[in-house]
Amino acid sequence: MRTSTSKNEILLNAYSADCFKKEAQKVIDIIANELENIQTNGLQNTIDRKLPEEQLAFWSEEFASTGSTSLSQLSxxxxxxxIHFHSKGYMGHQVAVTLPVTALTSALIGYMNNCTTVYELGMAGNAMEKVVISHMAEKYGYDKGATGFVASGGSMGNLTALVTARTSSGVEEKDYxxxxxxxxxxAHYSVERAAKIMGIASENIIKxxxxxxxxxxxxxxxxxxEKAVADGKTVFCVIGCACTTSVGAHDNLEQIGTFAEKHNIGFHVDGAHGGAAIFSEKYKYLLKGIERSDSLIVDFHKMMMTPPLSTAVIYNAGHRKINEFSPKAAYLWQDQLSEEWWNSAKHTLECTKPLTIIHTYAIMRLYGDEIYRQNVDTLYDLGKEFAELIKEEPDMELAIDPCSNIVCFRYVPDHGNINETNKIIAEELLKDGTYYTTSTAIRGEFYLRVTLMNPLTDTEELTGLLQKIREAANKHNNPE
Ligand SMILES: Cc1ncc(COP(=O)(O)O)c(C=O)c1O
Incomplete structure (x- = not known):
């Protein structure tokens, strides 16, 4: 016997197609209006930074309010x-400025709620992952038969690839x-953390x-x-960075490949950020040698414009011993040792994993690889343009010539402590909120850091940022 309608009114309304349709339209309008405003009304605030306590107070009050609300009001x-990532002043971390279409694919992912765990729960998704991974493996010059899947983020991807490298090394568990x-x-800290999670001793993480x-x-x-071997260590993997997080440096993958082949050890590439350069004729030279690696990761949610977390983990053919986890789970599959790509959870750390592949599959089908080429070329060119502008300024200094869209630089004051001045500038920029930038420490020195992630950012914003920096420095030198 079913319960009466009135008893479950809230629940039934929440599932009502009509209610959904009305609210969905309003939320889409909010997003579209912001996009339009950003693109037509010039640069506005990228971030209105409130103190954490203020933010908490606001949401506590909001949460406690008894009045009814709607999703559009909440939105x-x-x-x-x-923070507004789509603002042209957003130049902070490596978080993607998502393609608007991914707001729609997100809705689809959320509603369908398929997952890749076992085939039946995500039939389309498991196959789409395989198609996209094969396409990318070919781009990277991997051998026919390369495999892979999508993991929930670069940190998870690095960990998964290292576990696989360990399994493939043939080292027995008693010698781990x-x-x-x-x-x-x-290297990004996730590599060290992955090694520690795997139980690798700190002194065996050879930096x-x-x-x-x-x-x-x-x-x-x-x-x-040689020193590691002499100390009784068994090096099973060398990792190349493409590129590093802090300054965007690219390791020489060709030479690392030669070294790994000579000693017959695994070679993994962390291409979370820079792996997307493979789509650019102009910049793919930065990845020369990547085809010699055994595995690589690339984050779709960085340079490939999807929401997080969505990372391609790709294994070259031939070197990978499958069944890195060989999970025993009679309720999911009968044979724990066979590959069965369609039962994704056999190979991932996640059990339930959302179909984030829908974002990338849709982007590839709607816009083709050309959209990635345009994004990489635009952002990397922007990085170079910004570096040239900095070089022209006598009171600015570049940390290094950027090879990507990550640019580290600092203001050079006439007098006073250079680190302190730049720390104050960083704070002032945050308070002002027109731009969102970050900072980093380079060999003990404080530098401002931008990652140019928004392809709509232009010369005007680059010069505008330099102007703001100078204003912040002047304010500090000549307080009222
Ligand atoms: C080079 C590199 N590897 C790995 C990661 C970790 O990726 P995620 O944040 O997706 O876990 C990052 C994140 O910035 C990164 O820059």
Missing amino acids: EKIMEHS HRLAIMVSEE IPTDKSFAIRTDLLESYY
Whole structure:
């Protein structure tokens, strides 16, 4: 016997197609209006930074209010209290300025709620992952038969690839305590964290120094390897950065490949950010040698314009021993040892994993690879243009010539402490909110850092930022 309608009124209304349709239209309008406003009304605030306590007070009050609300009303409040990535002044972290179409694919993902765990729960998604991964593997020059899947983020991707490299190394479990990896001192922290999660001792995470452009010193690989072996360590993987997070440096993948082949050890590339350069005729030279790696990751949610978390984990054919996890789960599959790409959870750390592949599949089908080429070329060119502008300014200094859209630089004051001045500038920029930039420490020195992620950002915003920096410095030097 079903319960009466009135008893479940809220629940039934929440599932009503009519209610959904009305609210959906309003939320879409809010998004479209912001996009239009950003593109037609010039640069406005990218961030209106409130103190965490103020933000908490606002939401606590909102949450406690007894009046009814709608999703569209909530959306307006949420957007008002959040950073605007689509603003031309957004030049902060490596978070994608999402393609508007992904707001719609997000809705589809949320509604369908398919997942890739086992075939039946995500039939289209599991196949779409395979198609997209094969397409990308070919781009990277991997051998026919390359495999892979989508993981929930670069950190998860690095961990998954390292676990696979360990399985593929053939080292027996009783010798796991000897295992070591070699990686640039500039690598993203997720690599070290992945190794620690795998139980690799800190002293077995061998950090290789970098050169003046912050790329791994490949001339040191041999001596560090010999020392590791002499110390009784078993190096099973070397990791190349494409590119590093802090300054955007690219390791020489060709030379790392030669080293890995010589010692018959795994070679993984962290291309979370810069892996997308493969789509650019102009910039793919930065990835030369990537075809020699055993595995790589690239984040769709960075340079490939999707919402997070969506990362391609790709294995070259031939070197990967499958069944990295060989999970026993009689309720999911009968044979834990076979590959069965369509049962994705056999190979991922996640059990339930959303179909984020729908974003990338749709982008590829709607716009083709050409959209990635345009995005990479535009943003990397913008990085170079910004670097040239900085070079022309006598009171500005570049950390290094950028090879991507990550640019680190600082203001050089006439007098006073350069680090302190730049810290104050960074704070002032945040308070002002027209631009959102970040900062980093480079060999102990404080630098301003931008990642040009918005393809709509133009010369006007670049010069505008330099102007703001100078204003902030003047305000600091000549307080009223
Ligand atoms: C080079 C690199 N690898 C890995 C990651 C981690 O990626 P995620 O944030 O998707 O976990 C990042 C994040 O910025 C990165 O820059």
